[in-house]
Amino acid sequence: MRDNDLDFSSKVALVTGGSRGIGKNIALNLARRGSQVVICGRKQENLDKAREEFSKTGLEVLTHVSHVAKAEQVSALFHEIEERFGRLDILVNNVGMNLLTPSVADADEVLWDKIIEVNLKGTFLVSKAAVGLMRNSGGGKIINISSIAARKAAPGMGIYCVAKAGVEMLTKVMAVELAKDRINVNAVAPCMVRTKFSQPFWGNEDMLREITKTIPMGRIAEPSDVVGAVLFLASELGDFVTGEVITVDGGTMA
């Protein structure tokens, strides 16, 4: 280990969905440790709010409106990254979405496509674009934000479980395929995290009580709980770790 192992000052990082929640927390922490950071999201106003938060703490961030499952928008995002920085060292595929869904057998095709597209196809498209830049600069780190839902079927979120299981296998496949390019591909899988995404669950006192009972540490996660595992994987401390999923769940899956 070196004293400056969590110093990212020579790095360029992209955090998808970095305008709020877990992604914003990761992006801020990378920027605080010196990284040049790019965030993307669908809505300009959310990106503007995040940029204000960065500048209040004296940090800069490049924002770009981009839907991760739309190939042409991903391509425009990478065009801008290449123009501005000429490289990409760290990609955090953080975008994910879920809706309260009926059982898989009762779900319609539109719902299936939407959830699979944003969670799985989005991760594929952004990773594919990132690999081109990472190969040019001799390697990189890709970190996919999964969920314990990838390994535990949960009512009301079946399609999301399938999508995140896909993200975890994509992580392993790409890790094996890209090891020769010095590109590490790993995932971080949290339990429920207090963000807008999961507010319908933790915002209801009865549900929160029931969910908390399943977490040995007795609380749901905060966005900051997820950051440590991501920084480890993004740093040189994780250089020999690839194809791995770090579970951040207060002991739930144990």
Ligand SMILES: NC(=O)c1ccc[n+]([C@@H]2O[C@H](COP(=O)([O-])OP(=O)(O)OC[C@H]3O[C@@H](n4cnc5c(N)ncnc54)[C@H](OP(=O)(O)O)[C@@H]3O)[C@@H](O)[C@H]2O)c1
């Ligand atoms: N919160 C939880 O309980 C929990 C638990 C386990 C895993 N996770 C995973 O953690 C990740 C982050 O979740 P979060 O809770 O931080 O979510 P969040 O609070 O809903 O934030 C999602 C972020 O992604 C952006 N976004 C959404 N759809 C997008 C798209 N199609 N293209 C580009 N950007 C998009 C949003 O901005 P715009 O709305 O402006 O696009 C926002 O910045 C997700 O992968 C989620 O599955 C969350």
